[in-house]
Amino acid sequence: MKWVNTNKTLPPYFLNKDENSFARKTFLSRKPAIIKKIINANNFNEIQRKALEGLSDDLTGGIVRDPFTEFPYSCDGLDPGFKEIWDVELLPYIGKRWLDLPFYFAEALLYFEILVASGYFDTSSGFFMKDIYQVFKDEELLGDNGAMKNTASIVSDLVTRKDAEGLIKELIYLSLWGNRIDLSMYHIVKDGKNLFLNKDHQKRLLIDHSDAITSFILNTERIDFVLDNAGQELVCDLLLVWAILMNT
Structure with a gap:
């Protein structure tokens, strides 16, 4: 199965200024709330x-x-090559409103600036290369409703499953929904249900290609895994990788 993009023109960017859009609501409410949580979770000084x-x-x-x-x-403490990239990419946007930026670039820039503002790249800072999200990751994994407790019961059930196709498909869904777990939806972690699929979860999907994905996984010769999550999201991804390795 091979997908080929025959459309040579790219669609327009999602912009933060689009009224009533997910992007605009994210930058007006979700991102400020995340910054507040980061401040409250760390022993920052007044400057930070x-x-x-x-x-x-x-x-x-x-x-x-x-x-x-x-x-x-x-x-x-930042690699000079990364600074050069940021200098070039930032040039068109310096002085513009955050709400006028393309959503994805604004989001990437915001998380970079959070690190800069906290002293993450300053070698003289007490927070040099210190993970300011560590408290959230620890809670996701080791808290009362953390992944380490939930995962054990899930794995004990999964190892008895004989239906490889059904197992992989279910864990595709789990990996998908696991990516809901970010700092703006932290209640998902706290409610203790985040590693279990809601029975009507498929009704909430706009597009569902899980059958095609599962078929591809079971019939391809090689799969390369890139896992870029952390905390509980990573656990969801690792369960999927485990099932693929055990059944292909």
Whole structure:
């Protein structure tokens, strides 16, 4: 099975300024809430808190500033090659409102600027290369309703399954829904049900290609895995990888 894009023109970007859009609501409410949670979860000093609060304020009406000159912390610990890339990519957007940016670029830039504002790339900072999301990851994995408790019961059930196709398909869904678990939907982690599929979860999907994906997995010669999640999301992905390795 091979997909070929015959359309030579790319669709327009999702923009943060589109009224009533997911992108706009994300930058007006979800992202400021995430920054607040990060501040509350870490022992930041006043400089870090003010930098992050200022960034949060900019999201809802301010402009994009140069992260290499506008924050109190330097980026001397950042690979120079990455700085060169950011300098080029940022050029068209410096001085524009966050709400006027393409959604994905704005999201990537925001998480980079959160790290800069917290001193992550400053070798003299107490937070140099310190994971400011560690407290959330620990709670997802080791908390009262964390993945380490839920996963054991799931695996004990999965190892008895003989239907490879059905098993892989179910874990595709689990991996998909596992990606709901970000800081703006932290209640999913806390309710203890995040590693179990809701019986009507398929009704919530706009598009479902799970049959084609499962068929491809079971009939292809080689699969390369790239796992870029952490915490509980990673557990969902690892369960899928385990099932694929056991059945192909």
